[in-house]
Amino acid sequence: MVDCVNKKMIIDVLFIGFLGLTSVLSQVPPFTEKCESGLYPPDSNWSIPTYVVNLDLPGEERWTEVMKDRGPQIRHLLSMFKQFIRDFGNRTEKIIKFVDTNGEKMVSTLPYADEMRGIANATGLPLGEVVFYNVFYELFTFCTSIVAQDSSGKLFHARNLDFGLFLGWDVKTDSWTITEALRHTIVNIDFRRNNKTVFKSVHFAGYLGVLTGVKPGVFTLTMNERFNIDGGFMGVIEWILGDHSGQWMGFLTRQTLENSHSFEEAKKNLTNTKMLAPAYFILGGTKPGEGCVITRARESAVDVWCMNSSMWYILETNYDHWQKPLFLDDRRTPAHKCMNTLTQKKVSVAGIFDVLSSKPVLNKLTTYTALMQVDSGHLETWIQACEEPCFPW
Template sequence: MIRQALLFLLTLPYIQARIEPFTGCETNAFPPNQSDAVPHYTINLDLTPEERWTKLLMEKKGHMLALIDDVRNLTISLLGQKVFSFINNNLEKIASSLPQPYFGEIKGIAKATGLPVSEVTLYNIFYEVFTFCTSIIAQDTSGNIYHGRNLDFGLFMGWDPKKHSWRVAELLKPLIVHLGWIKGGKLVYESVNYAGYVGILTAVKKNQFTFSLDERFGLNGGYIGILEWVLFKDHKQKWVSFLTREVMENAKTYEEAKHMFSHTRLLAPVYFILGGAKKGEGSIITRWRDNFHINDLQEHMSGSESWFLVETNYDQWKSPPFFDDRRTPAVHCLKLRGQKNASPKLIYNVLSTKPVFNKLTTYTSLMDVNRGYIGAWLRRCEDPCWPW
């Protein structure tokens, strides 16, 4: 309740910008416009960590510099130069303590862009700071599993009242890329990333599992974990987005990935949404830093809702707050169409239904584990559209 009260107070100035409540399910958004498909690149894991991102960042350097410059100025305007300098100085300590290969990759990105290592580090730990999302797993009548997600980012980060948009969300969009991760000449997995962000938030490993990550708020959240990392040198805990990359690279099965996501100690609470390749393989793993709770696809509910899972940014056993209820419209639209229509088309349409789709949505992704398919498209929510 404290978490929701704090979020309510922060969003209070924007609530008057909300339009009328949910009025209906989107049915014609699919197929997405292919001109909005994000570009494809590869990351060669056989290169040294310092070299892996150089080619991509040569192309995306200008966009990354624009984003970091805006975030820097926004932080200084909100907190002041002295506070920003304090944060920046501590980021140097965080950077030097990060495990390999992540620290090496961050140094390589800093060199390619000309940015300080501290600012590239901040860009790479933003999950531990603030993100919003919606993830859906659906199973059709034949037992095929489909997975989709909206990645929403940038709340309170530069609302433009004239353009009705969040500046940081808009600056992130040119950085969104579809990555193929290569090792020994073979494709290991594919992901959707922000260029220069070395962790994993959305990914597929063919015939094994699909994955997305949603923010989970908590007073014992990322800030506490970061302080423990810096002040007490507690380096046994895992950075959330680095763990997800380790799972994508090392886990061989859905069950192995599920165990790693459930049992690893974390810096921050989180929701891991995991889809498998077999009937019934789907779960929402609600994580505290040292504990977990799992909602399985076929066990979390009964009756008409047993074929899908929906996660926004709130615990499954609690009602979402009235000022940020994306779950209810998503569940309503899935139930309305029914399992006979379970498909990537249905998921994309649900993820295009307002307010599930909103001004914070940077991309929508669809995944099919058995095809090894992942697609992602840039999103722009035209007015009337909810700020979040």
């Protein structure tokens, strides 16, 4: 698989986005964090459509309707990303050529290969680009996830999905170009078998893994990236170079939502399955106190942090909960501040939406806010945008 590409070239491309960091830091505005209130519901123009994916169909046919509606946005997004890579010189063209001509070799190593082939057929994209599209969501993801319990013990699970750090800062519009393009691809998916919902999830159309999902009446699940030398970029490189022993994060979450039938079964699966990269899995159940953050290394969990009798919520961004967050990216402190301002008595879809709409929990990388309630199987998703002044992340 790697006869036309070498490890150094892959590393060069994976890290090219970091070159714009100094420029972006100069854009960081001063402001005092404010806990928002009364923002729910947003204008209906920011709502997300829901599609049904029938798991009884052959994989090649499952995403036809979604691709019919969202194929142009996916093609546009990939063309932007390819141009972003090309801007760093002729050497990177070899990566693009490799991806375009080795799709079948790459897809054969991944779950949902038939679904990827179906997406390629429906959009006219090279199969290699569909594979690449499904891989790069393992990187550049900043998130905030919350599981909260109201005064009656009812559990809510919500998250902001922040994506696109270092992927094309536009100095004219003070925005991330890839983040802006991603907002046009967001969809809710109702996965059904025998005409019954198996689970619901939020997707960037064309991405087959799951970052946000609910199995009605059983559990809720979100995934946040964990920045650690043990995995991440290096895990992707190892996969390209032929080591396929670990599971992709987003594919593991989808398989968990599809195949696990209890909170404890899901927790065990997310704790012990070998992975390609470290991650945080935020898991919510149906009973009071069933909320956990599973901090993963590649081999297994290094920590499972669960709600106890003195806790009414649990919150995770992108840093180990026992460590201080990076000073340039402290979304944790204002998120805690706003949750405590909300209070347990006001925990609801509306209340948590306000918390996740408070800066810098809401920032220029935020693509969407998702709100879930496990008992009813409720999932709603809203496109987010951050008005100035706003942190780049």
